[in-house]
Ligand SMILES: Nc1nc2c(ncn2[C@@H]2O[C@H](COP(=O)(O)OP(=O)(O)O)[C@@H](O)[C@H]2O)c(=O)[nH]1
């Protein structure tokens with residue numbers, strides 16, 4: 337398992353032996369490049385006396401775009417590590433979220449939504465999905481109440497033949513309940529919760545199928561209980577105070593991307609990438625410089641807006657997010673650059689971490 341992790345770590349490996357740094361609190365310090373995961377293949381740090389009974393494993397969260405995978409991981413970990421928006425394909429990377437209990441460690445992987453790739457960026461995203469399937473002790477397939485089939489027959493066969501334990505989580509069941517914003521007619525069209533659970537049970541006979549509402553946090557205690565019961569006995573893979581495998585600057589870029597997904601429409605969010613050029617933490621402030629790349633000249637004007645009004649809104653919204661996340665004042669500077677057709681360009685994709 338650890339070997340596989342090394343392979344996916346195309347990010348700079350600056351290891352912090354102490355493993356300090358907990359995302360979402362003010363305990364972050366040090367270099368923005370520090371990867372807070374222990375990816376060096378060494379045995380886990382300080383095995384405790386309970387290690388013969390300690391459970392630990394890798395749980396990969398998969399599913400088509402927009403079913404609520406990132407919302408689910410954030411809820412399960414208890415921190416907003418993955419950005420979530422109403423638009424499909426928000427998540428482009430594999431993002432680990434680590435949940436530590438006294439007797440267990442669950443290493444979740446949130447993944448990009450499964451699709452048939454149309455351009456090289458999406459091929460890179462699907463490699464992240466494949467990597468998380470290969471590494472998993474437990475697979476969580478998230479489906480939502482709108483979904484009735486799985487789009488990728490090859491992946492479906494792979495999931496069905498995997499030796500990993502599997503949970504199918506039927507998400508967004510809040511939409512089927514009385515008082516949900518959907519019309520009664522639409523709710524009847526989707527089918528009842530029981531019908532949908534039975535459908536997915538027939539599709540994946542070996543799996544546990546559970547109803548949840550990731551947004552409302554409903555059904556998640558049962559999921560956690562099931563996961564802990566399925567985890568193999570193993571010492572922790574990561575230090576017990578560690579929350580993710582990604583460095584601070586990854587989250588800064590993601591928060592900017594989240595604002596762009598929220599504030600722009602059509603192709604613009606999908607054609608945009610964010611790269612953090614510098615991330616300097618001082619005593620009382622973090623200074624962050626980001627480049628926003630777009631794929632065509634015309635998109636640059638859209639991102640900036642009339643007299644810079646649109647980019648200003650993006651900056652304010654993102655800075656607020658970052659201040660909340662890092663629990664510190666943030667000074668954010670952005671520049672918009674054109675990188676023609678970057679989604680098809682291997683050099684750019686390598687630079688942005690989608691290809692190794
Ligand atoms: N009604 C409802 N919406 C949800 C639920 N979980 C997620 N969503 C929404 O579904 C959209 C996609 O969520 P996201 O987590 O980004 O999906 P992903 O693409 O699978 O990672 C967002 O607008 C979420 O707020 C849920 O349990 N109920």
Ligand SMILES: [Mg+2]
Nearest residue numbers: 405406426427
């Ligand atoms: Mg997502």
